[in-house]
Amino acid sequence: MSVAQDWLDSARERVRVFAQYDGPFEEQADVVVVGSGPCGAVAAYELAAAGKDVVLVEEGPPFTVRDFELDGNLSMTRTMREGGLRMTRGTRMPTMQAIALGGGSLVNSAICVRPPDSVFERWATRFDLERTDRASLDPHFDAISEFLGIAPTPDEVQGPRNLLFRDACRALGLSSEPIARNVRGCRGSGECFTGCRSRAKQSMDVSYVPAALRAGARVMTSLQVQEIRHSGRRATGVSGQVVAPFAHGAAAGAGRRGLSHRFRIDARAVVLAAGCTATPVLLERSGNLANASGQVGENLQFHPGVAIAGVFPEPTDPQFGATQGYQSLAFLDEGFKLETLWAPPPILSIRLPGQGAELVARFGEIPRMAVWDAIASANRSLGRVRARRGSLDPVLDWRLHPDDVTILRRALRVIAELFFAAGAEKILPGVAGLPEVMTDLAQTRRLESDEVRAEGLVMGGNHVFCTTRMHGDPTLGVVDEDGRCHDLDNLYIADTGIFPQCPSVNPMLTGMALARRQARVLADRL
Amino acid sequence: MLEALLLAALVFVLHRRFAADYPPAPIGLATLHRGEAAFVQSVAEVLFPGGAGLPVAGADAKLPHYLDRHLSALPRRQRLQIRALLLVFEHLTLFVPGDAPGGRRRFSSLSAPSRVAMLERVAEHPLSFVRTLFMALRAVLVLGYLGHPANLCQLGVAPFEIEPATSDAELLFPRVGGLPGSIRYEASDFAAPAGAPGAATRVHPPLDPHGPRHRAYLRAGRDVR
Numbered sequence: 001m002s003v004a005q006d007w008l009d010s011a012r013e014r015v016r017v018f019a020q021y022d023g024p025f026e027e028q029a030d031v032v033v034v035g036s037g038p039c040g041a042v043a044a045y046e047l048a049a050a051g052k053d054v055v056l057v058e059e060g061p062p063f064t065v066r067d068f069e070l071d072g073n074l075s076m077t078r079t080m081r082e083g084g085l086r087m088t089r090g091t092r093m094p095t096m097q098a099i100a101l102g103g104g105s106l107v108n109s110a111i112c113v114r115p116p117d118s119v120f121e122r123w124a125t126r127f128d129l130e131r132t133d134r135a136s137l138d139p140h141f142d143a144i145s146e147f148l149g150i151a152p153t154p155d156e157v158q159g160p161r162n163l164l165f166r167d168a169c170r171a172l173g174l175s176s177e178p179i180a181r182n183v184r185g186c187r188g189s190g191e192c193f194t195g196c197r198s199r200a201k202q203s204m205d206v207s208y209v210p211a212a213l214r215a216g217a218r219v220m221t222s223l224q225v226q227e228i229r230h231s232g233r234r235a236t237g238v239s240g241q242v243v244a245p246f247a248h249g250a251a252a253g254a255g256r257r258g259l260s261h262r263f264r265i266d267a268r269a270v271v272l273a274a275g276c277t278a279t280p281v282l283l284e285r286s287g288n289l290a291n292a293s294g295q296v297g298e299n300l301q302f303h304p305g306v307a308i309a310g311v312f313p314e315p316t317d318p319q320f321g322a323t324q325g326y327q328s329l330a331f332l333d334e335g336f337k338l339e340t341l342w343a344p345p346p347i348l349s350i351r352l353p354g355q356g357a358e359l360v361a362r363f364g365e366i367p368r369m370a371v372w373d374a375i376a377s378a379n380r381s382l383g384r385v386r387a388r389r390g391s392l393d394p395v396l397d398w399r400l401h402p403d404d405v406t407i408l409r410r411a412l413r414v415i416a417e418l419f420f421a422a423g424a425e426k427i428l429p430g431v432a433g434l435p436e437v438m439t440d441l442a443q444t445r446r447l448e449s450d451e452v453r454a455e456g457l458v459m460g461g462n463h464v465f466c467t468t469r470m471h472g473d474p475t476l477g478v479v480d481e482d483g484r485c486h487d488l489d490n491l492y493i494a495d496t497g498i499f500p501q502c503p504s505v506n507p508m509l510t511g512m513a514l515a516r517r518q519a520r521v522l523a524d525r526l
Numbered sequence: 527m528l529e530a531l532l533l534a535a536l537v538f539v540l541h542r543r544f545a546a547d548y549p550p551a552p553i554g555l556a557t558l559h560r561g562e563a564a565f566v567q568s569v570a571e572v573l574f575p576g577g578a579g580l581p582v583a584g585a586d587a588k589l590p591h592y593l594d595r596h597l598s599a600l601p602r603r604q605r606l607q608i609r610a611l612l613l614v615f616e617h618l619t620l621f622v623p624g625d626a627p628g629g630r631r632r633f634s635s636l637s638a639p640s641r642v643a644m645l646e647r648v649a650e651h652p653l654s655f656v657r658t659l660f661m662a663l664r665a666v667l668v669l670g671y672l673g674h675p676a677n678l679c680q681l682g683v684a685p686f687e688i689e690p691a692t693s694d695a696e697l698l699f700p701r702v703g704g705l706p707g708s709i710r711y712e713a714s715d716f717a718a719p720a721g722a723p724g725a726a727t728r729v730h731p732p733l734d735p736h737g738p739r740h741r742a743y744l745r746a747g748r749d750v751r
């Protein structure tokens with residue numbers, strides 16, 4: 001038998017999927033990592049590579065290419081929590097969190113950006129952090145970039161809707177660049193959101209999780225962690241129940257909410273990487289754990305995003321091209337980042353105006369469309385996460401701050417100007433109270449006016465932060481600079497919840513870099 | 527005795543108003559009941575009229591079936607929210623009939639022009655809460671209508687035909703719900719594991735922007751014609 005086959009057989013032995021659980025069970029490990037998103041997967045790999053006995057626990061199932069659902073809406077019911085219909089309260093905004101092996105990396109656009117120095121300077125000065133600067137994190141950024149093949153998107157797979165953005169930026173004298181992504185051999189199918197059938201995207205299920213298995217880790221999927229077990233200042237492990245894949249659907253069997261056999265995993269250290277909206281809920285459900293500071297679940301931040309669709313005189317072949325291939329960082333100092341965007345057309349079309357024949361005719365313009373978006377560094381817009389009664393789902397209370405409305409107005413105006421600079425014949429701003437269609441530059445001024453109100457904005461917020469924030473002062477934060485909870489000796493948090501503030505750019509790479517650093521520290525301590 | 531009679535009369539009237547006289551549900555629905563199906567169909571007919579540029583009209587897009595699939599896959603809370611939306615808009619016209627001819631009737635019993643008028647009213651309602659609810663209902667239907675394979679094919683935005691690739695995930699994990707014994711791949715199926723430091727890059731040619739679309743979509747598109 002070949003070495004590769006040997007490896008494969010032994011790795012398969014260390015994977016558990018739903019169909020294999022036939023009763024309650026207990027396991028032991030050096031470290032249990034809860035959550036297999038970008039942060040948890042990196043932590044699990046680093047710890048296993050350092051020779052630790054690691055169990056990586058994930059509530060969702062692994063997806064193979066044949067499990068991907070091409071209809072974007074139906075896909076969300078399988079890959080996203082609450083079927084993709086999660087909303088914030090306060091200021092209403094949809095927000096999506098994945099439930100799958102690989103977490104958000106399975107469905108995201110693979111954008112990997114290092115935050116600028118200024119972000120880390122802000123973090124250091126306001127949150128008493130000494131080692132979280134760009135220079136300290138660069139070796140981790142470099143190692144992850146090498147591992148995942150992170151590179152700028154090549155022109156061959158940009159397609160017109162991304163390249164038009166580049167041309168628009170050039171025309172207005174703004175800097176822009178092809179987006180660096182964790183992909184190998186992107187084919188430009190524009191379907192990152194429903195799963196990469198070409199397996200070009202280096203989501204965690206095809207990269208760090210297999211590497212962790214290769215390094216000796218065990219990977220247990222379809223397990224819902226419900227409690228962090230602890231005694232005094234020490235976490236002793238986790239416990240929970242087996243959960244059927246897609247258990248939330250009406251068709252799911254196996255008892256209430258698809259839950260069945262109980263499990264317990266004892267470990268010398270616990271790493272919580274369940275994601276920014278789930279980790280605080282787990283801590284709350286475990287007896288308000290690690291919360292002497294009162295900061296667990298507080299400080300919730302997003303990068304709220306707004307988008308505009310532009311219609312060009314010529315076809316843009318929008319289905320072709322990297323899902324998000326071009327960006328501009330020209331306005332980072334003003335508080336927003338510009339990007340191109342694509343998603344399954346029915347999802348993008350929800351916001352198209354009109355009804356009846358007018359609406360159907362509008363659909364006919366999709367082949368000539370491009371969609372560009374802006375995400376805002378909304379670090380004044382705050383909220384909190386609490387557990388929903390009788391469930392592990394979170395209640396997300398969040399309010400958009402008036403200053404951040406101003407930033408979003410400005411961003412909308414810039415996007416509109418870019419479209420006209422690129423030769424668009426019209427734009428569809430999708431802002432309540434403003435014209436549904438704008439056909440010339442003069443009209444775009446209204447996008448930056450008081451007419452644009454918070455409740456009139458159509459926003460989305462899939463970048464979530466700060467609910468277990470890192471702070472040098474134990475009275476003001478939940479974890480220290482190594483991700484260790486101030487209140488416990490061996491409980492670590494490794495997800496975007498530990499960011500002290502929103503990072504101004506797409507967060508996945510920063511989360512992974514912090515997780516890599518933490519895992520190495522933890523491995524040394526064990 | 528009189529109270530019982532009055533109660534029975536009330537139940538009868540409410541039943542007639544709210545639940546009776548719906549056409550039988552289309553075959554094959556698992557979650558949606560016939561009243562909901564009738565409502566969805568009646569909105570689809572006027573929201574997405576035929577002859578406006580896409581091959582499938584709202585009336586023929588089988589939206590009750592699409593929504594049924596969607597609802598069946600949703601968690602209970604979200605399923606209830608969407609069903610509440612259907613209930614509210616179907617019965618709103620019993621209480622707020624508007625100036626359209628036909629009086630206080632359920633939405634699905636209104637004439638097509640009355641339905642159009644009603645949709646326009648709620649879309650432009652002064653209360654943002656009502657507009658938001660309507661947008662939610664509209665969104666659910668747009669997803670099903672535009673997602674119809676024939677419509678996406680006609681627009682040239684159906685998913686590409688792509689031979690599913692084999693990565694470490696396909697080697698390591700069975701399909702969702704399956705046992706490891708069902709994995710069809712061996713190590714030799716995949717020579718260059720992704721993710722491993724120094725792994726060779728697999729080179730896929732970029733897709734042809736005008737290349738073939740997913741065969742299931744094309745088939746569905748042909749069936750319509």
Ligand SMILES: Cc1cc2nc3c(=O)[nH]c(=O)nc-3n(C[C@H](O)[C@H](O)[C@H](O)COP(=O)(O)OP(=O)(O)OC[C@H]3O[C@@H](n4cnc5c(N)ncnc54)[C@H](O)[C@@H]3O)c2cc1C
Pocket residue numbers: 034035036037038039040057058059060096097098099100101102103104105107108109110111112113193223224225226273274275276278282392462463464494495496497506507508509511
């Ligand atoms: C559609 C979309 C597109 C995005 N695009 C980008 C992008 O291009 N670039 C970028 O930088 N960011 C992007 N993001 C954001 C990015 O994906 C997230 O910031 C990132 O995934 C966060 O990583 P994480 O490890 O903190 O958490 P997650 O990725 O959320 O992973 C947490 C994991 O924990 C599991 N889990 C939760 N609770 C439990 C429990 N009780 N028991 C067991 N397991 C549990 C979850 O199922 C999940 O798999 C996008 C997000 C979305 C939704």
Ligand code: SF4
Pocket residue numbers: 110183185186187188189190191192193195196197198199200201321322323
């Ligand atoms: S654009 Fe298509 S091929 Fe490229 S990474 Fe995304 S899903 Fe994969």
